[in-house]
Amino acid sequence: MSQETKTFVVTRFDPDKDEVPKTQSYEIPVEGDWKILDALNYIKDEVDPTLSHRWSCRMAVCGSCGMNVNGEPKLTCKDPVSNYGDTVEVAPLSNFPVVRDLVVELEGFMEKFKAVKPWIVVAKERAVEEGTTRQSPDELADFKQFSMCINCMLCYAACPVVSNEPDFIGPAALALGHRYNQDTRDEGAPERNEIFRDEGGVFSCSFANECSEVCPKKVNPAGAIQQAKLRNVLDWAASFVVKRGGKES
Amino acid sequence: MKTLMLKLEPIIWGLFSGGMMVGGILLPVFVLVVGLGGGFGAVDGQALGYDRIQALATHPIGSLLLLAAMALPLWGGAHHLRHLWIDLGGLKSDGLVGALCYGVALVGSLVAILAVFRLHG
Amino acid sequence: MSTSTPRVDSMKPATPGPTRTAPPRPPDKFPSAGRYPAYLAFGACGAFLMISALVLIGAVWAVGNGEAAWNDYRELLSHPVFLVYHVAAFIGLTWFTLRLFRLFPATQPYRIGPLKRPADAVMVAGLYGLFFTVLAVGTLFLGGALL
Known part of the structure; x- marks a missing residue:
């Protein structure tokens, strides 16, 4: 393996000492096949044990290691060091309060x-005696993509609406709500649609599409939210017709 | 005002998405032929002459297309500009800016209907 | 890393945690880098939609007022302000619509009604085709070259 060095400019914040976050640079040797997470683990193990970062599975399943790498929200266990130049900035996810580092x-x-x-x-x-619920492959495909979310929160870090509207429920949660609305086993759509139509619901989304761009699992939250909007327009119109029809009868 | 906008959000969004589609497809034709072609004098004078335009505009299909191309894009634009304002940090004045955007769209839509109605009147 | 202060604390829990936290920062590239400028420009094209719709309302209103008013309106279109606006509007609206159509497949579900969704490329090609066909046929027709 060829050895080269890279400088990692890492955000540091100690709630007991620091007023605001600052950065600290570490020049370390990197291996060609490393991910950003490997570099952070190297820093923690070999250079500076005080560095705090979250990680667990190292295989893009647990969703713990999301960070902003050179300003872009990334799952660091999936993000090759070789994609970057000599200097790499690693910061905590944007749009979130920072607990430490x-x-x-x-x-x-x-x-x-x-x-x-x-x-x-x-x-x-x-009841158990009624047996399992049958669902066709097409019915499964209607929501499967939206169930692949690993809650890594990259979508929240990228979303301009999250940084502006305090009540916005946000991409991952809205997409997951839509996933259950699309599930043939579920009967909760009326309840969820009320939340979807309320303050901070689907209509707060302005379709920047950033959530889908940064999603490491191709969940496409932006698509889910647009579909939920359309469904809410139709439901809203239908409820109007039903209500009016009820009065007339 | 914000509560009212929230209540009407589904219908506004419906008009908005229709406005993007219809406006995005039809308005470039108007801008190219009448705005640029007419403005630069590149289009034959007869083609944009009163008799022909009046006949096209009063044709049922022409009137329908005009109505769609006038009213819907106003909602598309209004909704876009409202959200642009929020994106640039204007959430605090969203009630006012939103009301202004949709107000222009609403009044414009009514004027558009009236304008087509007059052609037939 | 952006140093600008956050506008709101969207992701703050209802009850604060046991430790002090640093305030959130907006997305690092917002608004001037990455994909954000295109997104904001797309939103700003809403102005072209609105203004061009209003200009069109003016046209229909003028037709309703009779031949003299229509000729005055056409005269107005050759004013430099209108010419500059219409050049910008044509470029802006074309870019706007093509970006909208490029993003369109992402908004479509696995099944559209009873049908399975077509491939993304097919949807985009169809919508681009629609746009350019309407533009070409509409321009030739309205410009007097057809019929």
Whole structure:
């Protein structure tokens, strides 16, 4: 393996000492097949044990290691060091409060996430004797793409609406809500659509498409949200007709 | 005002998406032929003469196309400009700017309907 | 890394955590780098949609007022302000529509009604074809070269 060195300009923030985040540079040897995460782990293990960053699976499944690399939200375990020049800037995800160094506050995301009821909502639980629910491959394909989300939050870091509208539920959570609305086993669409049409719901999205651009799992949250908008327009119109029809009858 | 806009959001978004499609397809023709062709005198004077334009505009298909190309893009543009304003940090004045954008679209749409109605009147 | 202050704290939890946090920063490349300028320019093209619709309303209104008013309106179009506007509007609207059509497949579900979605390239080619066909046929017809 050929050895070269690169300088990593890493954001540091110690809540006990620092007023605001600052940067620290580390010049380290890198291997050709490294990902950005490998470089951060090298820094932590060999150079500066005080560096804090989140990671776990190293294979783009757990969604822990999202950071801004040269200003672009990236899953660092999937982002080759060879894509970058001699200097690489690594910062915590934008749009999130920073707990320490490269670690961001997740609780706000979790709250938004729960708001869309991301589980199967049914009026009556299906009894075991009734057997399994059958779903055709086409019915599965209607939502499968939107269920591939690993909650890495890159989409929130890239979204210009998230940085402007405090109530915006955001790409991953809205896409997941749409995923359940599309599921034939689910009956929760009316409840979710009320949330979708409320402040910070699907109509706050201005289709910057950044979420889909940065998504490492090709979930396409922007597409999910546009589909949810259309569905809400139709549902809204339908509810109007039904209500009016009810009065007339 | 923000509550009202939130309530009407589905219909506004419907008009907005229709406006992008219709405006994006039809308005370039108008801009190219009447705006540029007429403005630079590149189009034959007879083609844009009153008799022909009046006949085209009062034809049922012509009137329908005109209505669509006048009213819908106003909503497309209004919604885009409102969101651009929010993106540039204007959320605090969203109530005012949104009302202004949609107000222009609403009044413009009514004038557009009236303008076509007059042709037939 | 951007040093500008955040406008809102969207991702702040309802109850603050046990430790102090640094405030969030907006996306590092927003608004002037990466894909953001194109997105903002796309939104700004809304102005072309609105103004051109208003100019068209003016045209129909003038036709309704009779021949003299229509001729005055045509006279107005050769004013430099209108000429500059229409050059910008034509470029802006064309770019706007083609970008819209390029993004269109991303918004479409796996099934559109009873049909499976066509390949992205087919959708884009179809929409581009629609745009250029309407532009060509519309221009020839309105310009008096057809019929």
